[in-house]
Amino acid sequence: MPNIPSAVGPILSLRNVGKVFGGTVTALDDMSLDVHDGDFVSLLGPSGCGKSTALRLIAGLMRPTAGRIVWSDTGRTSTGGQDLGVVFQEPTLMPWATVEDNIWLPMRLAKISKSAVRKEIDEILDVVGLSGFENAYPRELSGGMKMRVSIARAMVTHPKLILMDEPFAALDEITRFKLNNDLLEMKARIGCTVIFVTHSVFESVFLSNRVVVMAARPGRVVQELHIDEPYPRREEFRTSPEYAAHCRAASDALHAAIMNTSAEAA
Amino acid sequence: MAVISSDERTRHLSPSDDAHVVDLEERALARRQRLDKLGTWLLPLIMIALGLIIWDVIVKVNEIPHYILPGPGRVWATLTADWRLMLDALSITLAITGMALLAAVIGGAGLAILFKLLRVIEMSLYPYAVILQVTPIVAIAPLIFIYVEERLIGLLICAWLVAFFPVLSNTTLGLNSVDHNLRDLFKIYRASRWQRLIHLELPSALPYFLGGLRIAGGLALIGAVVAEYVAGTGGIGSGLAFTILEAGYRLNIPRMFAALILIAATGIVIYALSSFVSWLLLHKWHESAVKREQ
């Protein structure tokens, strides 16, 4: 298969990707998705529809049982190291390390000394709004602050792509809204591409330019919505009629996906 | 009218009143905390002093002869009168316990790391570790003293055998309880096996290892004492356990008590030391060592 030229083409393509566990559980079936530079793609769907599976496949933590994942600039089939950032549902920090040592981790594992990346660490702390906390330990931080550290760690290497698996699901709504706003700002400052898994219609519409709606059993893509609203999006966007209209559309698509699932399961 | 005005007055007063109440509450809390702190040190001391007094009174009132139950004063006198002998015995027991503990830490943690790196070794050696653990040390000790010429080495081996398993099993547990998301993260960042061990598995295992260390400290002392009982004969290098044994043959009860007290004190010191090491290494980040305001 010929490589798509990287300048205009997607940075990442999932081509008919499938994942079957143990020969019986189809976690993901025939998923195709092109992710373009600067995209904010949300995967929205009910529990068990294969969102995490898709992310793990993209992160190279598992191999697909069908189809291919192509990184189009090189045509290679996996990425990692400095090109990829990941944020999990839990902050997943090392409790024995300070904030700055947690953020240093990706570079440390690439054998880069802390003094050599001092500037990058300070800069990213500023981006996530945690300047002054570099020497704090994770247990001294609130849930929202821990999540900011986790995001800083994912962004500090200025990766091409950041994968986020329900990063704000465990936070209260006030903190979540604040982090939603801040995440868009951080993304703009870093200039990365994001694939974001969520259960929340409102979150996905607020953040993304594309919402991929998925259904379960078997996990699959049922619809893709384009949220063609300009960035930067600020708090006012949440109360705009456009936002409400997009939310209704996404909500309808999600409901259709859920009905679809339960009808098949019954 | 009167009602309203009094109501108004209370409302008027309430902010400063509240501040006053908060102040009082805070002061009461601070006082309680101070008492708490004092109590944790003072109460045990008072209770021990009380125990000694009761012991003394019982011995004096019932006129119990010292060859049956010596009073605390007599035990202290024996301890100071025989201090040379006691000190020698104590230093032997301390040396064996300390070296056995050191060997247990190195052997237990080292083996746990080796097990983690090479599953084949774990599968082949774990049965032996378990067999050595479940067999009572008194049952193995006589054999050890037959095969090992050097008495001190024999004692050391016995104490080590008892102490090493908790370190091994706790460290193994710790090495295996790494957060799976962190493990994935290390994989994504292409960490080498060595990096994963140093930066992820060893720090994760540290609290577990320190728990094992605390248990092993006590067990090393028990192992040293029990082994000496089994070894029996004295001579050079007789520790506190042999002192008790010998004093028992001679019905020198005060000396038995004196040695017993030294053994107990040794145990307490070992426990305090290992707790302190634990605190030193964990207090910055681990929940078990974090002091919370209530």
Ligand SMILES: Nc1ncnc2c1ncn2[C@@H]1O[C@H](COP(=O)(O)OP(=O)(O)OP(=O)(O)O)[C@@H](O)[C@H]1O
């Ligand atoms: N390692 C695994 N082994 C077997 N089955 C698995 C495994 N991982 C996931 N599955 C199954 O695959 C399906 C999809 O799982 P996945 O975790 O991707 O869902 P999800 O969309 O992330 O759900 P949630 O929103 O609850 O996180 C589920 O039915 C799940 O049981």
Ligand SMILES: [Mg+2]
């Ligand atoms: Mg999931």
